Amino acid sequence: MQQRSSLKARLIASPYVAWSALFIVAPMFFVVYYAFTDAAGAFTLANIKALSNYTEIFVRSITFGLIATVICLLIAYPFAYILSQSGANVQRTMILLIMLPMWMNFLIRTYSWMALLQDTGLINAILGKLGIGPFHMINTGGAVILGMIYNFLPYMILPIYSILTKLDRSLIEAAEDLGSNRFNVIKKVVIPLSMPGVVSGITMVFVPSVSTFYISQKLGGGAFDLIGDTIERQFQQAYNYNLGASLSLVLMVLILVCMAVMHRFTDNDEGGGMVI
Amino acid sequence: MEKNVVIDLKNISISLGGNEILKNLNLYIRDKEFITLLGPSGCGKTTTLRIIAGFVQPDSGDIIFENKKINGVPPHKRQVNTIFQRYALFSHLNVFENVAFGLRIKKLPEEQIKQQVEEMLDLVNLKGFNKRNINSLSGGQQQRVAIARALVVKPRILLLDEPLGALDLKLRKDMQVELKNIQQSLGITFIYVTHDQEEALSMSDTIVVMDNGIIQQIGTPLDVYNEPKNAFVADFIGESNILDGIMRKDRLVEFSGHRFVCLDEGFALNEAVDVVVRPEDVDVVTPDKGMLKGVVTSVTFKGVHFEIIVDIGGFKWMIQTTDFQPEGSVIGLYIEPDAIHIMKKSEYSGLYGDFSSFSEEFDELSEPNESEEE
Structure with a gap:
């Protein structure tokens, strides 16, 4: 009986195992393989050594990613908190509005920002009517970061919001009861208890921000190459799979390190913030 | 008004979500009193x-509060602390930090915090639990942390919202004794909310029986048990046979086709009344010696006594007796004058106190997770 059911379980799991092997493990293997070989397939460390030429891009990617993540958090947390305190109808409507842009194509949304930010774009046109500007906004670092924030903000709001709505109301009352004013309630109870949501929000914004390649091309005008753009170019234009693979590998390691550092600060909890 | 009243509720009315929860409630509470708000779910006690x-x-x-109106004062400025139904402990803090929470808000020096928290943990028998994670504690231990956390800030009044509701029976009994001891040794006013009449009777100085947002009776445990004001109170606290009766004159009441001498007076001549006879106050005698006689329709062994249902002229009485009476036997009942309690007719008359549909009423102790009332 025991044997049969475990066989059955294995049978049911087999498609997923095959999928994982084919689309997760195998690509990883190829990334590692390419990273440590040359065009002829011989082992080499040249690709890794070549990375020193890209230090600036790595630093920029991580800096932009961090800035975007921090700003997302600063916008998302108060928003999610206020939302979680609102009436049921307000909550439903706002969540719908947050999700709505996600139903539209990412590329189209980024293109729209180009139209908005251009020197002769909509924003400058409106400002011009008011006698201000024009401001040069497109093709700046700020525009790239704005694009990241705009695209990834929902991924920060949703996990924080969902953990805040589940927060036991009596915990807040208990804190008030023990003498906390509103500020202390938030500082000493609400924020610590919502850390799992914050952590998953940070993860879900930081990782795609660091590795994005499209936003920087369209809103940065090519002047703010990020690591994602560089990797894309190696595969699409330079056909240097080996260098592209080593860049990807290092990016992956860097993200893992960043995540590990962050989790060290918040690991004392059982987590459970990964929702959506 | 009496002296040393610590809190006084005057003409309190409130509706929540369109329901009238409290209707013109008036209640004052004396300092150092252990007062219990007792009533079924939704009666407005919470x-x-x-x-x-x-x-x-x-x-x-x-x-x-102490002669000052505190209507608009927010919770954090009231000298009142609460033990919540499900404790509401902070899971991100350990035992020590949970208890220290209120003291840290007050920004006491570290030395003092440490000393007071240790003292409190000692009082609730949790010495050495300082570093323990809240989630690793049993229900009883979490309860103690909640008590320590509320008491360490030295409230004038401690509010307890069904604090023992989630504990098993044995632990409940122990905690009842412990809470009472803590209350007496610290001399703090306790306002205790429960739907468990036994808990109320054994712990309180004063019981406030509530139903439907209205206070039905306020009194000592003995008062509310022996002199219930109406059929609701008589039924809610303890078991009662409640019969329709007529006062023939002072100290003489007629019910079940028989006239009984009682101790109650001050009713109008031939006034219709509710008569309460507690099951343990009826003596079982041979049929010829009884004032009433009837047929035993069911017998249940309860350990200390037998609980028998006796049919007397169609009305089913519950009687507790230590002598076994077989089902179907005819017995006589003898009722002493002081076993009879007369009540004015009320809106609750006729709703309670007949055991004809009696089927081992669920002891509410067996369902500790009673639905929360708002």
């Missing part, structure tokens, strides 16, 4: 507690 704590504002009426 709401009363939350009004005192400051979590809800009454629609009308005043809350007077």
Whole structure:
């Protein structure tokens, strides 16, 4: 009986195992393989050594990613908190509005920002009517970061919001009861208890921000190459799979390190913030 | 008004979500008193507690704390602390930090915090649990942390919202004794909310019986048990046979086709009344010696006594007796004058006190997770 059911379980799991092997493990293997070989397939460390030429891009990617993540958090947390305190109808409507842009194509949304930010774009046109500007906004670092924030903000709001709505109301009352004013309630109870949501929000914004390649091309005008753009170019234009693979590998390691550092600060909890 | 009243609720009314929860409630509570708000779910007892704590504002009426109106004062500025139904402990803090929470808000020096927390943990028998994670504690231990956390800030009044509801029977009994001891040794006013009449009777100085947002009776445990005001109180606290009766004159009541001498007076001649006879106050005798006689229709062994249902002229009486009476036997009942309690007719007359549909009423102790009332 025991044997049969475990066989059955294995049978049911087999498609997923095959999928994982084919689309997760195998690509990883190829990334590692390419990273440590040359065009002829011989082992080499040249690709890794070549990375020193890209230090600036790595630093920029991580800096932009961090800035975007921090700003997302600063916008998302108060928003999610206020939302979680609102009436049921307000909550439903706002969540719908947050999700709505996600139903539209990412590329189209980024293109729209180009139209908005251009020197002769909509924003400058409106400002011009008011006698201000024009401001040069497109093709700046700020525009790239704005694009990241705009695209990834929902991924920060949703996990924080969902953990805040589940927060036991009596915990807040208990804190008030023990003498906390509103500020202390938030500082000493609400924020610590919502850390799992914050952590998953940070993860879900930081990782795609660091590795994005499209936003920087369209809103940065090519002047703010990020690591994602560089990797894309190696595969699409330079056909240097080996260098592209080593860049990807290092990016992956860097993200893992960043995540590990962050989790060290918040690991004392059982987590459970990964929702959506 | 009496002296040393610590909190006084005056004409409190409140509606929540379109339901009238409290209707013109008046209640004052003396300092160092152990007072229990007792009633079924939805009677307004928890709401009363939350009004005192400051979590809800009454629609009308005043809350007077030591002669000062505190209606608009937020919870964190009231010298009142609460033990929540499900403890509401902070899971991100360990035992020590949970208890220290209120002291840290007050920004006491570290030395003092440490000393007071240790003292409190000692009082609730949790010495050495300082570093323990909240989630690793049993229900009883979490309960103690909640008590320590509330008491360490030295409240004038401690509010307890069904604090023992989630504990098993044995632990409940132990905690009842412990809470009473803590209350007496610290000399703090306890306002205790429960739906468990036994808990109320054994712990309280004063019991406030509530139903439907209205106080039905206020009195000592002995008062509310022996002299219930109406059929609701008689039925809710202990078991009662409640019969329709007529006062023939002072100290003479007629029910079940028989006239009984009783101790009650002051009723109108031939006034219709409710008569309460507690099951343990009836003596079982041979049929010829009884004032009433009837047929035993069911017998249940309860350990200390037998609980028998006796049919007397169609009305089913519950009687507790230590002598076994077989089903179907005819017995006589003898009732002493002081076993009879007369009540004025009320809206509750006729709703309670007949055991004809009696089927081992569920002891509410067996369902500790009674639905929360708002």
